[in-house]
Amino acid sequence: xxxxxxxxxxxxxxxxxxxxxxxxxxxxxxxxxxxxxxxxxxxxxxxxxxxxxxxxxxxxxxxxxxxxxxxxxxxxxxxxxxxxxxxxxxxxxxxxxxxxxxxxxxxxxxxxxxxxxxxxxxxxxxxxxxxxxxxxxxxxxxxxxxxxxxxxxxxxxxxxxxxxxxxxxxxxxxxxxxxxxxxxxxxxxxxxxxxxxxxxxxxxxxxxxxxxxxxxxxxxxxxxxxxxxxxxxxxxxxxxxxxxxxxxxxxxxxxxxxxxxxxxxxxxxxxxxxxxxxxxxxxxxxxxxxxxxxxxxxxxxxxxxxxxxxxxxxxxxxxxxxxxxxxxxxxxxxxxxxxxxxxxxxxxxxxxxxxxxxxxxxxxxxxxxxxxxxxxxxxxxxxxxxxxxxxxxxxxxxxxxxxxxxxxxxxxxxxxx
Amino acid sequence: xxxxxxxxxxxxxxxxxxxxxxxxxxxxxxxxxxxxxxxxxxxxxxxxxxxxxxxxxxxxxxxxxxxxxxxxxxxxxxxxxxxxxxxxxxxxxxxxxxxxxxxxxxxxxxxxxxxxxxx
Numbered sequence: 001x002x003x004x005x006x007x008x009x010x011x012x013x014x015x016x017x018x019x020x021x022x023x024x025x026x027x028x029x030x031x032x033x034x035x036x037x038x039x040x041x042x043x044x045x046x047x048x049x050x051x052x053x054x055x056x057x058x059x060x061x062x063x064x065x066x067x068x069x070x071x072x073x074x075x076x077x078x079x080x081x082x083x084x085x086x087x088x089x090x091x092x093x094x095x096x097x098x099x100x101x102x103x104x105x106x107x108x109x110x111x112x113x114x115x116x117x118x119x120x121x122x123x124x125x126x127x128x129x130x131x132x133x134x135x136x137x138x139x140x141x142x143x144x145x146x147x148x149x150x151x152x153x154x155x156x157x158x159x160x161x162x163x164x165x166x167x168x169x170x171x172x173x174x175x176x177x178x179x180x181x182x183x184x185x186x187x188x189x190x191x192x193x194x195x196x197x198x199x200x201x202x203x204x205x206x207x208x209x210x211x212x213x214x215x216x217x218x219x220x221x222x223x224x225x226x227x228x229x230x231x232x233x234x235x236x237x238x239x240x241x242x243x244x245x246x247x248x249x250x251x252x253x254x255x256x257x258x259x260x261x262x263x264x265x266x267x268x269x270x271x272x273x274x275x276x277x278x279x280x281x282x283x284x285x286x287x288x289x290x291x292x293x294x295x296x297x298x299x300x301x302x303x304x305x306x307x308x309x310x311x312x313x314x315x316x317x318x319x320x321x322x323x324x325x326x327x328x329x330x331x332x333x334x335x336x337x338x339x340x341x342x343x344x345x346x347x348x349x350x351x352x353x354x355x356x357x358x359x360x361x362x363x364x365x366x367x368x369x370x371x372x373x374x375x376x377x378x379x380x381x382x383x384x385x386x387x388x389x390x391x392x393x394x395x396x397x398x399x400x401x402x403x404x405x406x407x408x409x410x411x412x413x414x415x416x417x
Numbered sequence: 418x419x420x421x422x423x424x425x426x427x428x429x430x431x432x433x434x435x436x437x438x439x440x441x442x443x444x445x446x447x448x449x450x451x452x453x454x455x456x457x458x459x460x461x462x463x464x465x466x467x468x469x470x471x472x473x474x475x476x477x478x479x480x481x482x483x484x485x486x487x488x489x490x491x492x493x494x495x496x497x498x499x500x501x502x503x504x505x506x507x508x509x510x511x512x513x514x515x516x517x518x519x520x521x522x523x524x525x526x527x528x529x530x531x532x533x534x535x536x
Contacts, residue, residue, distance in 0.1 A: 385428040403472030
């Protein structure tokens with residue numbers, strides 16, 4: 001094994017691992033105080049459940065040799081995943097497995113933003129597991145594991161399509177099937193802790209360096225290019241976002257800036273190893289425009305995509321995948337793009353977007369329709385009104401402990417009597 | 418003049434404010450309080466320690482009104498706050514000796530607006 005490359009991917013694994021708790025902070029700050037623990041748990045539980053399924057089966061379905069649609073069972077239960085080099089790479093197979101696992105975990109967690117504050121936790125767990133195996137693993141195989149997207153040359157450097165388009169599409173379907181929150185369209189649902197959301201955005205950006213830069217899987221020029229592009233695109237997105245807000249209302253908002261960071265990161269993810277640094281700035285700036293339109297328009301619709309997963313990850317993922325076909329350049333390691341007079345790559349990118357959206361939508365619908373026959377997708381109206389923290393988890397995020405009576409028959413309780 | 422004090426469920430505040438608005442009751446004070454009204458306590462668990470939460474989060478409304486507005490205010494609160502379950506809250510109507518509008522020194526009925534409920 002190459003020691004430098006291996007160390008690099010170990011660091012990358014740690015960085016991407018941090019993104020899921022960061023997402024918990026980001027989402028947790030955006031919901032109302034009475035459902036913060038449920039919202040954070042929806043992200044954190046992916047670290048447990050999806051990580052476990054990834055080791056048992058998910059990794060094999062994505063990365064074991066199989067057909068063009070799905071990987072085989074060759075690496076189920078981590079068979080053959082050891083310290084030998086992953087074929088074609090300079091790092092151990094075991095490390096490659098875990099690095100990819102952190103991607104599967106955060107992708108599933110991203111969807112939760114669309115259904116917070118009303119989805120039943122048990123139904124969510126069932127959904128998370130089925131979705132990882134039926135949607136994430138196959139699509140990761142298509143793009144990275146020897147599937148049809150890879151063979152056709154559809155570009156997805158670090159997961160714009162595999163992670164963000166799948167999550168954004170699933171979020172849309174899930175928000176429709178679970179249904180809107182009570183009071184949706186009547187009451188404004190405001191973030192209860194914006195500083196927490198901004199902390200999450202900052203940590204996501206930090207972790208994303210490992211997500212995009214690490215996807216080079218080696219210490220080389222491409223890793224440098226992907227890392228720098230991952231810093232540049234959100235910079236352009238934040239500036240563009242604030243400029244649009246200033247023009248619209250005269251005020252640049254903090255929630256807007258935090259959102260813009262994520263939008264810029266999503267946008268550059270598919271192309272960060274194929275476009276120039278100036279291209280990255282352009283992609284970040286250009287993607288901010290449709291994402292802001294989508295996010296500002298959504299509250300006027302019936303779709304209760306509570307934390308704008310569709311607007312940020314779906315829209316940003318699609319626009320980023322298409323712009324990759326525009327800005328990819330032979331000078332920076334990619335195939336020729338539209339700007340170099342080659343429209344073919346843009347067409348391929350569009351094909352990838354449509355196919356992934358179609359499969360994700362159908363499979364997500366099928367999973368939720370099946371779960372719905374066994375367990376309701378929503379909590380009761382009363383639990384929803386009181387907040388999901390007490391109803392689903394028996395805890396409060398900000399309880400002050402007053403009026404709490406100990407139930408257990410402990411020695412202390414006996415002595416007090 | 419009366420002071421209407423209402424204790425309601427926090428999640429019903431939006432709909433109470435809406436029905437008060439429709440009844441043209443304008444000035445009010447809202448505070449977050451904790452209390453207990455005979456509803457079943459919910460049980461929480463922290464690191465294996467089980468606790469019964471005796472106090473529930475509630476919202477208190479205080480509304481100073483002229484006589485003509487007492488009943489419309491009560492009706493609006495009941496309509497907005499009722500779910501039919503134990504724990505919906507209570508309304509207390511208290512006599513008021515004097516009201517002063519700080520901005521201009523208007524007193525009593527002139528200090529709570531409007532004077533007559535809309536027809």
